[in-house]
Amino acid sequence: MKNYDVAVVGAGPVGSTFARHMAEKGFEVAILEKKREIGVPLQCAGLLGKKIKKINILPDEFIINPVNGAFLHSPEDTVLSVSKEKPEAYVVDRIGYDKFLAQLAIDSGAELFLNHRVETVDSVNGVITLKNNENTKISADVVVGADGHSSVVSEAFNPHVESFQAAQYLIDVGAKRFQKDYVHLYVDSRVSPGFLWAIPLSESTARVGLFSDVNYHQSTVILNELLAKRSELKGATILKKYYGVIPKYNSQKQLVKDKVILLGDAASQVKPTTGGGLIMGFSCAEIASQSVTTALENENTEMLMNYYKDYQNQFKNELKVQLMVHRIFKSLTDADLEYMFMKLKQVGAEEIISQYGDMDSQSPLVKEMFKRGILFSILPKMLSWRISSLWK
Ligand SMILES: Cc1cc2nc3c(=O)[nH]c(=O)nc-3n(C[C@H](O)[C@H](O)[C@H](O)COP(=O)(O)OP(=O)(O)OC[C@H]3O[C@@H](n4cnc5c(N)ncnc54)[C@H](O)[C@@H]3O)c2cc1C
Incomplete structure (x- = not known):
C-alpha cells in the first residue's frame, strides 16, 4: 500500500487547487477522482466574483464575459439597475477551468488518478479504500475530502448534509437581447432564500437557472414560467438542461477529524446568500494548505485543528450576516418583496x-444600509420589528 503525504479525494476546482498548493511546497500528493473526465457534466452558472483574481489563477481564455452590473427584478418586474465601473465578476467556462486547475496541480507534481472512486476512509489511520x-487501498498522512456535496469522506463522521436543488438551462433567445456585461437576478418567494438568474454568454444566449428548497419538478415549472413571463427571455429555445445540488452552509459541521479535513462543497463552504462555493472554497484551500503544511512538518495531526480556527476567524462574521439575510428573505412574501423593491427605488x-x-x-452593504437608516425602512413593518430584535 503506497503512502502519500497528502491524498485529496475529488479533482473538483477546490481539490485541485489545494493539491497544487501542497505539491508546490514539495509534498507528495495523490488526487483520487471518480470521474473519467474532469468537469463534466457542467453543474455551475460559472459566475465568479472579482476576488477570484486575487485568490486563484484565472487565465483570460476561460473568461466568457466580464460582468460590470446586474438588473435585479422583483416578482412584478420592478427593476433595480446596479453597476460598477470595473468588472465585479466574471462568467467563466467552468468545464475548461476545472480541467485547467487539475492540470496545474499535475504540473506542480501531484499525481492524478481518474476513474478512482473512493468508497471509505479510515480517519484514524488515513487509509482510503x-x-x-x-x-x-492507499494511505496518506493527511486525507482531504474535497469530494463535493455528497462527500463520502464527510459522511464518515458527519450526518447527511441538507441541500438546495439547482436547475439550469442553456437558452438562445434568437435575437440580441442581452447586455453581455449585465446579469439578471430575479426574486420569487417560492424559491426564497434562493433566487433565479440569467447570465448572458453572448447577446442572445444565457445560462438561466435557480437554486431553492423546492424539488426538481417544481424548479422546472418555475424556470419555465420565468422564460414565458420575462421580456428578455420570452420565446427562448432551450438548448441544454442541467440539474445539480448545492449544500446548505452548516456551522455545526465537523471539518477536522483525526487525519482528515474537509474542503469546499464537502465542507459546506458555500455562501448562504448566493449558493456560490468557488471563491470561499479557493480561500479555504489556501488556509488549509498552511495548516496541513505545519501539521506535516511537525508530524502532528492535532495541528490540523488550526485550519478550522483560521477558517472560522476569516469567515465567521460574514457568514453570520449572510445567514441573517438568508433568514429575512426566507420569510418574505411576494408582496413584501415588491414593497422592498419599491422602497429601494424611492x-x-x-x-x-x-x-x-x-x-x-x-x-x-448591510452595514451601510443600517447606518443610513435604510435597512428598516425597506422592510415590511412586522419584519423590521423582528429583525431589530435579531440585530440587538
Ligand atoms: C446549478 C449550479 C450553479 C452554480 N453556480 C455557481 C456560480 O455561479 N458560482 C460559484 O461560485 N458556485 C456556483 N455553484 C457551486 C459550485 O459549483 C460548487 O461550490 C463548486 O463546484 C465546489 O467545488 P468542489 O471542488 O468543492 O466540489 P465539486 O466541484 O463538486 O467537485 C468534487 C469532485 O469530487 C469528485 N468525487 C465525488 N465523490 C467522489 C468519490 N467518492 N471518490 C472520488 N471522487 C469523488 C467529483 O466527481 C468531483 O469531481 C453552482 C452550483 C450549481 C449546482
Whole structure:
C-alpha cells in the first residue's frame, strides 16, 4: 500500500487547487477522482466574483464575459439597475477551468488518478479504500475530502448534509437581447432564500437557472414560467438542461477529524446568500494548505485543528450576516418583496448598492444600509420589528 503525504479525494476546482498548493511546497500528493473526465457534466452558472483574481489563477481564455452590473427584478418586474465601473465578476467556462486547475496541480507534481472512486476512509489511520474489484487501498498522512456535496469522506463522521436543488438551462433567445456585461437576478418567494438568474454568454444566449428548497419538478415549472413571463427571455429555445445540488452552509459541521479535513462543497463552504462555493472554497484551500503544511512538518495531526480556527476567524462574521439575510428573505412574501423593491427605488438605493454591493461579502452593504437608516425602512413593518430584535 503506497503512502502519500497528502491524498485529496475529488479533482473538483477546490481539490485541485489545494493539491497544487501542497505539491508546490514539495509534498507528495495523490488526487483520487471518480470521474473519467474532469468537469463534466457542467453543474455551475460559472459566475465568479472579482476576488477570484486575487485568490486563484484565472487565465483570460476561460473568461466568457466580464460582468460590470446586474438588473435585479422583483416578482412584478420592478427593476433595480446596479453597476460598477470595473468588472465585479466574471462568467467563466467552468468545464475548461476545472480541467485547467487539475492540470496545474499535475504540473506542480501531484499525481492524478481518474476513474478512482473512493468508497471509505479510515480517519484514524488515513487509509482510503477504493471501489474496484481488488478493493485497493492507499494511505496518506493527511486525507482531504474535497469530494463535493455528497462527500463520502464527510459522511464518515458527519450526518447527511441538507441541500438546495439547482436547475439550469442553456437558452438562445434568437435575437440580441442581452447586455453581455449585465446579469439578471430575479426574486420569487417560492424559491426564497434562493433566487433565479440569467447570465448572458453572448447577446442572445444565457445560462438561466435557480437554486431553492423546492424539488426538481417544481424548479422546472418555475424556470419555465420565468422564460414565458420575462421580456428578455420570452420565446427562448432551450438548448441544454442541467440539474445539480448545492449544500446548505452548516456551522455545526465537523471539518477536522483525526487525519482528515474537509474542503469546499464537502465542507459546506458555500455562501448562504448566493449558493456560490468557488471563491470561499479557493480561500479555504489556501488556509488549509498552511495548516496541513505545519501539521506535516511537525508530524502532528492535532495541528490540523488550526485550519478550522483560521477558517472560522476569516469567515465567521460574514457568514453570520449572510445567514441573517438568508433568514429575512426566507420569510418574505411576494408582496413584501415588491414593497422592498419599491422602497429601494424611492430611497435611491441603486446608487448605494452599486457603491457598497459585493458579490462575495454582503456585510459592508448591510452595514451601510443600517447606518443610513435604510435597512428598516425597506422592510415590511412586522419584519423590521423582528429583525431589530435579531440585530440587538
Ligand atoms: C446549478 C449550479 C450553479 C452554480 N453556480 C455557481 C456560480 O455561479 N458560482 C460559484 O461560485 N458556485 C456556483 N455553484 C457551486 C459550485 O459549483 C460548487 O461550490 C463548486 O463546484 C465546489 O467545488 P468542489 O471542488 O468543492 O466540489 P465539486 O466541484 O463538486 O467537485 C468534487 C469532485 O469530487 C469528485 N468525487 C465525488 N465523490 C467522489 C468519490 N467518492 N471518490 C472520488 N471522487 C469523488 C467529483 O466527481 C468531483 O469531481 C453552482 C452550483 C450549481 C449546482
